[in-house]
Amino acid sequence: MSTPHPASETLAPEAAPRTITLTVNGKRYAAAAAPCKTLADFLREDIRATGTRVGCEHGVCGACTILLNGSAVRSCLMLAVQADGQEITTIEGLASGNQLHPIQQAFWEEHGLQCGFCTAGIIMSVSELLRRVPRPSEEEIYETLGGHLCRCTGYQQIVHSVQRAAQLVRQS
Amino acid sequence: MKPVSFKYFAPTTTAEAVEILGRYGADAKVLAGGQSLMPLLNMRLARPAVLVDLNRIAELDYIRSSAGSVAIGAIARQRQLENDPLIAERVPLLKAAARLISHPQLRNRGTIVGSIAHGDPSAELPAAALALNADVTAVGISGTRTLSVDALYLGYMVTALNPEEMLTEVRFPALPAGTGWAIQEMARRHGDFALAGVVALLRLQGTQIAAARVAYFGLGGRACCPVEVEKILVGASPSNELFTQAAARATAVLEAGDDIHASAEYRRAIAGVLTRRTLSEALARAQQGARS
Numbered sequence: 001m002s003t004p005h006p007a008s009e010t011l012a013p014e015a016a017p018r019t020i021t022l023t024v025n026g027k028r029y030a031a032a033a034a035p036c037k038t039l040a041d042f043l044r045e046d047i048r049a050t051g052t053r054v055g056c057e058h059g060v061c062g063a064c065t066i067l068l069n070g071s072a073v074r075s076c077l078m079l080a081v082q083a084d085g086q087e088i089t090t091i092e093g094l095a096s097g098n099q100l101h102p103i104q105q106a107f108w109e110e111h112g113l114q115c116g117f118c119t120a121g122i123i124m125s126v127s128e129l130l131r132r133v134p135r136p137s138e139e140e141i142y143e144t145l146g147g148h149l150c151r152c153t154g155y156q157q158i159v160h161s162v163q164r165a166a167q168l169v170r171q172s
Numbered sequence: 173m174k175p176v177s178f179k180y181f182a183p184t185t186t187a188e189a190v191e192i193l194g195r196y197g198a199d200a201k202v203l204a205g206g207q208s209l210m211p212l213l214n215m216r217l218a219r220p221a222v223l224v225d226l227n228r229i230a231e232l233d234y235i236r237s238s239a240g241s242v243a244i245g246a247i248a249r250q251r252q253l254e255n256d257p258l259i260a261e262r263v264p265l266l267k268a269a270a271r272l273i274s275h276p277q278l279r280n281r282g283t284i285v286g287s288i289a290h291g292d293p294s295a296e297l298p299a300a301a302l303a304l305n306a307d308v309t310a311v312g313i314s315g316t317r318t319l320s321v322d323a324l325y326l327g328y329m330v331t332a333l334n335p336e337e338m339l340t341e342v343r344f345p346a347l348p349a350g351t352g353w354a355i356q357e358m359a360r361r362h363g364d365f366a367l368a369g370v371v372a373l374l375r376l377q378g379t380q381i382a383a384a385r386v387a388y389f390g391l392g393g394r395a396c397c398p399v400e401v402e403k404i405l406v407g408a409s410p411s412n413e414l415f416t417q418a419a420a421r422a423t424a425v426l427e428a429g430d431d432i433h434a435s436a437e438y439r440r441a442i443a444g445v446l447t448r449r450t451l452s453e454a455l456a457r458a459q460q461g462a463r464s
Contacts, residue, residue, distance in 0.1 A: 014179035014222075035180030035223070038214070057173065058211035059278060071251075071280040077210035078281070079203075081180060082227060125277060146363050147275030 020084035024049060025093030033080035040064040042080035043090060051091035051120045055149075062148035065121035066090050072128040072147075091120035094127070102168035103127055112161030114152035122148045126162050130169050136162070175213040182225040186232060186311060186340055189224055194313030196222045198335035203227070204246060205282035207274070208290045224338075232340060235259065241343045250279040250287065250297075262346035263304065265353040265371070269296045272355065275363045289339045291325050291394065294365040298325065299389035300355065302397055303371040306344045312337035328393030351375045351383075352458025354450040357390065358442045360433075366390040367434040368442040372450035374410070374458045381405050386418070386447060391428040391439050400425050401447070415451040419444040 017032040024047050031046045038057075043049045043066070055061035057076045064076040067089035094101035100108065103123050113119040122145065129136055129144045136144075141162045150158060179196075183189040193200055200222035203209055212218035226232060232245040235256050242262050253259050253270035260267055273279055273287070273296050287297040288308065300306075301321040308324060310317050310333055321342075324331050333339070347353060357369030371387040384405035389395045404418045423444035428436035 011177060012179055014181065015177050034177065036175040036177045036213075038174070038210075041174070057214040059207060062275075062277065065277055068281075072277045073281045074207075074277060076214065077206050077278075079180070079206075079210075079225075081182070082225065142362075144276060146361075147277040 018081060020081055022083045022085065023087045025089055035079060035081050037080045038076050039066075039078040039080045039083050039088075040075035042083070043075060043088070046080075049090045049092050053117050053120060055117070060149070061118070062121045062125070063118050065124045065148070067124055067128060070128065070131070072125045089124070089127075091123060094123065101127075102172045103130070103165040106165035106168050107158075107161040110161040110164050111157045112153070113158075118148055118150045118152075122150070122158060126165060129162075130166055134166065134170055136166060173215050175210075176216060176219040178220055179222045180225065181222070182228045184228045184230070186229055189226060189229060189338060190311050190313055190336075192222075192224050193336045193338060196224075196336075200224050200335075202289070202338050204286035204289075205249065207278045207282035208286070208292065226338070237262075238343055241345045243341055243343045244284050246283060246285040246338070246340050248284050250282045250284055251276065253284065254279075263344045265300055265304065265347065265355060265373075266297075266344065268353075269300045269355050269371075272296050272357055272366075272369075285339050285342050288321065288324075288342050289331065289333070291329060291331055292365075293328065293392060293394050294369075294390045295395075296355065296357065296366070296369060296389065299369060299371050299387040299395035301342060301344065302395045303373055303385050303387035304344050304347070305385075306342055308339050308343070309341040310334075310337045311340050322397075325394040347373075348375060348383075350458060350461055352454035352456065352460075354453035354457070356446050356450050356453070358446065365433070368428075368439045368446060370443060370446040370450045372447070372454040374405070374451065374454040376410070376455075376458050379409050381408055381410055386422070386451070388422070388426060388443055391426050391436075391443060393427075393429075396426075398422065398425050405451075410451075410455050412448075412452075415448045415455075418451060419447040422447045 017034045020033050021030045040054050043052050053063035055063035059074045059077045065072050066075045069087050125144050181192050201220035203223050203225045233247040234245040235248050253266045287295050307320045352374045355371045357366035359366050369389040373385040375383040384402045386401045387397045401418050401422050408414050423440045426440050428439040430436045
């Protein structure tokens with residue numbers, strides 16, 4: 001499912017790509033991953049789920065945030081091999097066909113994005129927040145959003161989008 | 173940038189991990205939460221030949237009671253400190269400390285023992301562990317040993333661990349009854365590395381301070397508990413004047429570094445302000461008599 005590592009014939013077996021099996025958005029995948037490949041790159045290149053963005057590669061910007069077994073984590077700070085046997089949810093896993101997830105709907109209604117680069121990561125964090133705290137306070141929303149950088153919006157529309165999302169999720 | 177290739181091991185028992193570390197020694201790095209190590213790998217600031225991933229070692233995933241203390245295994249996540257009932261009951265300081273660590277997304281993955289093993293001087297948990305007189309268990313092929321967190325930190329990012337050793341557990345003694353506590357830090361943005369931070373513990377006897385412990389982070393090469401600050405407090409009656417004296421002493425004795433984020437002078441000044449504030453907050457808790 002993925003191209004062999006070009007130098008795999010010179011790598012020690014423990015450093016060579018190994019097959020991992022994981023669930024992404026409810027679907028099972030088996031693919032080879034070099035141990036040094038990050039989960040972010042694996043999702044984008046091998047699963048072809050390019051909705052997850054790579055921004056800073058050191059955990060600060062939040063653009064790579066996905067759900068690991070329901071918890072929001074930085075996929076740039078995980079190795080693909082660590083996802084073996086785990087359940088990953090990415091932004092692609094939210095909508096149902098053409099029907100937007102309530103969080104996506106809220107971001108659309110409240111203009112919670114401009115370029116959209118930070119958005120997937122934010123929405124994944126918000127999905128964990130709303131699952132744990134259906135009626136988040138402003139402070140709780142800020143705490144979640146604090147883990148994400150947005151260059152475009154100035155954040156106010158994002159806060160409103162999360163408040164609207166909380167309503168829509170409760171209604172759905 | 174992407175990590176340089178490495179040999180990757182994912183042992184499922186502590187014994188297995190220890191054997192691998194024994195084989196590779198200084199060529200190997202331990203990977204737990206990865207929130208500090210992965211940025212180094214991604215930026216190629218670290219290029220270990222071998223990575224030993226602890227995340228499959230289920231026996232290290234615990235927060236449990238241990239003879240009145242709270243024992244935390246190497247894989248327990250920082251996020252767990254926020255909701256664990258044992259932590260809330262016995263070491264509520266750690267619940268408050270966890271809220272200051274970075275952002276929830278990193279706390280979901282970062283580990284408590286990992287933060288203590290890494291010993292970043294700006295980190296909250298090493299300072300809290302120091303203030304609470306925590307100790308750690310280090311395991312290597314040559315055996316198992318216990319050391320205090322104070323003995324663990326030798327200097328800037330240097331610990332007393334041998335290359336083939338790993339930390340398996342940290343133990344926090346329960347806060348003695350009536351101990352007031354507080355932790356505060358100054359960072360430009362919520363979640364940034366602290367420019368200066370203070371952990372304060374106070375125990376009263378009647379109207380006097382019977383015991384005090386004040387730990388600092390963000391300043392020098394490691395978290396520290398300057399005895400000069402404690403000497404001002406122990407045996408005295410708590411007051412704003414006393415706390416101001418303690419703050420001034422802290423500013424005078426603390427070592428700090430200059431960098432692009434803040435000057436040493438600024439860090440020491442903030443440390444003084446936070447000394448006053450945390451002592452006041454700890455006093456209020458001590459006077460409440462409750463451990464929360």
